[in-house]
Amino acid sequence: LVYVSSSFTMVNKSSFLSAAVVTTATLFSNVSAEGEKYNMVEQIMKLRADDNRLFRPFPTKTTHDVREEEDSACKSNLPKVLNYLTDPSAPVFLRGQAAEILSLCTNYHSENREKIGSSEGVVTTLVEMVKSGTKKIHHDDQKEAFLELDTIARAAEAIWILVYNSPTNHKAFVDAGAIEALAEYLLETGTVRGDGKACLHKGQEVEG
Numbered sequence: 387l388v389y390v391s392s393s394f395t396m397v398n399k400s401s402f403l404s405a406a407v408v409t410t411a412t413l414f415s416n417v418s419a420e421g422e423k424y425n426m427v428e429q430i431m432k433l434r435a436d437d438n439r440l441f442r443p444f445p446t447k448t449t450h451d452v453r454e455e456e457d458s459a460c461k462s463n464l465p466k467v468l469n470y471l472t473d474p475s476a477p478v479f480l481r482g483q484a485a486e487i488l489s490l491c492t493n494y495h496s497e498n499r500e501k502i503g504s505s506e507g508v509v510t511t512l513v514e515m516v517k518s519g520t521k522k523i524h525h526d527d528q529k530e531a532f533l534e535l536d537t538i539a540r541a542a543e544a545i546w547i548l549v550y551n552s553p554t555n556h557k558a559f560v561d562a563g564a565i566e567a568l569a570e571y572l573l574e575t576g577t578v579r580g581d582g583k584a585c586l587h588k589g590q591e592v593e594g
Contacts, residue, residue, distance in 0.1 A: 424466045426483040429459040433490040444494045453491055453498075460491035460498060467491075472507035481515060482537035485544040492547045503548045503555035509562050512548075515541040516567040520574055538571060 435448035445453075453460040459467050470476050471484035488508075492499045502508055519538040523531050545564055549556040 424463065424470075426459070426467065426470065426480065426487060429463075429467075430483060430486055430490070433459065433487065442493055445490070449490060450494070453495070459487050460495075464491070464502075468502075468505050468508065472511045478515075478519075478537050479533060481511070482533075482540045485512060485515065485537070485540040489540070489544045489547050492544070496551070499548055499550070499552050499555065503552060503558065508548075509555070509558045509564075512541045512545050513559065513562045513564045513567050516545075516564075516571060520567070520571045523574070542568060 433449055433452055435446060435452065437446045437449060452458060456462055467484050467487050470480050471488065473481075476484075488502055492502055516538050519534040519541075522534045523538075545559055545568070549559050549564075
């Protein structure tokens, strides 16, 4: 599961990084289901601290230091992030932002990995985000398709880091159908034609 989810994340983030930046940069005011504003894009930028590596096997020192601050998204404000993720009525882009924050909080942090992985609804929500997004990527509107793909990539990264070196989380994700969900997406979009073009979604092709 670690290899499937990490490979999935790298493939999709390389294709949709520009779209992700454009999508999230304009969404600075988020409102939770409880009506409380929490700027998750600001938190992502603060946690990343210009660390825009496609694949982050370990955090930078800045990321490590920021997430240990008491008022960070990884500590006292973590419940707000979890609420965005698990709220079924939350817009897809907010759930994607929440998934990215969880990845940043969990990377190289076994305590957060277990805490977040055991939080109610996290495992099933991340798997469902992949499943639901896969069903919607054949959207005629290219912006909508990119948004779904971006969200799937963020969810996949969160799955990867949550199952890493955690037998408990690994079993929970396997039981929730994470392998099937990730494999379904790869089978759905990974078709490579004889002319070297890869089919990303209906009506769109890119050079392979």
